[in-house]
Amino acid sequence: MTQQRSVRAAVLSAGSWGTAIAKILADAGTTVVLHARRAEIAHGINAAHRNPGYFPDIELPATVTATTDPAAALHQADLLVLSIPAQTLRANLSAWAPHIAPGTVIVSLMKGIEQATQLRPSQIITEATGVPAERIAVLSGPNLAREIMAGQPAAATIACPDEHAAQLVQQACHTSYFRPYTSTDVTGCELGGAMKNVIALAAGIASGMGLGDNAAAMLITRGLAETTRLGRALGADPLTLSGLAGLGDLVATCTSPLSRNRTFGTHLGQGLTVAEATAATRQTTEGVKSAQALLTLAHTHGVEMPITQVMSDLLHEKVTLDQAAAALMQRPPKPEH
Template sequence: MRIAVVGAGSWGTTMASLMAEADETVLWSRRVDVAEAINTTDRNPDYLGDTPLHPALTATTDLEFALAGAEIIVMAVPSHGTRSVLEAGVDYISNDALVVSLSKGFEQSTRLRMTEVALEVLDHDSNRLGVLTGPNLAKEVLGGQPTASVAAFPSIESAEILQAHIPTPTLRIYTSTDVIGCEAAGALKNVMAIGTGMAQGLGFGDNTRAALITRSLNELSRIGRAMGGDVATFAGLAGMGDLIATCSSPLSRNRMVGVALGEG
C-alpha cells in the first residue's frame, strides 16, 4: 500500500516514520530544507531534534508526487491550512483513498471540523474521511514510549483499515465511529490546556490545576454532545486522555503558551 502524509511538522513526520515501517510512505513538506534533511540524514531537526526516522521514509516538496496513487492520505497540516492544501491536491487524490486528519482544530472562517472541510473540497464518500486523535505527544511517540490513539470514521471498516497500517507495537490504535466527538474533543481541549497553563504561570498549585482539568472535561463533554458527539467519547482517549496529556506535559505547546501568559 502507498501512503501519503501531508505536512512535515512533528506529528506528521512521526506518523510518516511509523507508517514507513510497513508501507511505502511519502511525506510532503512545504520546505525544501526539511525534505532534504529527512532524505539525507533521516532526521527532521527543526521539529524532532536528533531522533532518527525510519530509513525507508521518503520526503518531497512535490504535492502531486506525494498524493498520486496513495491509498491512505494523512493530513497533518495545521487546521488553518487544510483547505488550501486539499484544494491544491484535489486532482491527485483518488476517490477511493482513505483521508485521515491529524489536525486538532476548527477552520477559522467557517468553524468547520477538518473532515467537514475535506468533504466540501473532495468528491469523497464521507465513510472514507476520518480522524486520528488521542494523547499523542510526537516526541514521546517517535521515541517508542507506549501510548494509544483512536481512529474514527463513520464506517468502522475504514477505521480498521487505518488501524492495520499503523503497525507500531507501542502505539495501540482503537477504533470508533464518533468522528464528531473525536474531532470536537481534540480541538476544544486546546483552550482548556491554555487555561491550565495560565494557572501554573500565575503560581497556583496542583489542586487548582486538577480542578480546572476536571471541570474542563465536563465542559468538553457538554459542548461535544451539543455538537452531536457521543458523550462516552469524552471519557476515553480522544477526550480525557488527550486533555490530561495536553494540560500536563511540558511538551504541550498550548500549555506552555498558557504558562507564558500567566507569567505575564
C-alpha cells in the same frame, strides 16, 4: 504469484506530528512519503533519514522518504494523512484535491475548528474535496510527538463512519508502541481534540501564575464537563469524550511541558502578551485559533462554556489576566451535575 505491495501513505506535512505519524506508519510496515514545504527538510529526510527542523536527533525508518511536490507524494497513495493547521486546511486542499486518487482514505490529524465557519476538519475535507465522509477518518488521542518519536507507549482513537476504513488505518499504524482503537464517533473525536487545546491554555496560565495541582485538576475536570455538554449538543457520544480522544488527550495536553498549547498558556500566565506568547511558542497553537469558533458553536447550540469564554476574552484582550482568573472562581455556586 504477484507480490502484493504494502499500503502506501502520503503524509502532508513534515512538522512535528506529521513526522511522528510517518515514523509510526513506517514502523507498522507502511511505505511513507512525507511532503515538506522546505527543500532542506526533504533533503535531510532523504539523505540522512532525519528531520533537521524538528527531530534532528532521531533517525527515521528507511521506508520514509520526502518530497516538496505534493502531487508526487499523493501518487498511488492508499492513505492521505493530513497534519497541517486547521485554519489553512481549506486553502491547501483546493490545490491538493486534483491529485487525490479515487478510493484514497483521508486521515485527519487536525485538532481545531475553522474560524470562519465553525466546521470541523472532516467537514472541511468533504466540502473542499468532495470525498464522502465514509472515506475520511480522524486520528486523535494523547499523542505528544517527542515521546512517540522516542518509541514511548501511546494510544489513539481512529474514528470513521465506515468501520472497514477505520480498520485499514488501524492496521497501517499499529506498532509495538502505538496502539490504535477504532470508533464511528467522528464528531466526538474531533471535538475532544479541539476543546482540549483551549482547556490546556487555561491550565498553562494557571501554571504560569504559580498555581498548584488542585487548580490544574479543577480545570481539567470542569473542562471535560463543558466539552461533554457541547459534545452532547452536537450528537457526540459522551463515552468518546471520556476516552482517549477526550479525557486522555485533555490530561496529556494540560499537564505536559511538551504541549504547545499549555506552553502558550504558561507564557500568558507569566505576564506575556498574546503577541509575545506567540513569538515565544513559535509553533502553531490551535487553541488560540479555535477558542472563539468553539464559543460561537456553543452559543449557537445554547451551551454554557465558561472556561472557553474566559479564554476567548483573554486572547482578544477583553479582560486582564487577573480578571480572567477571578471570572472563573467567582461563578455562582451550583450542583456539579
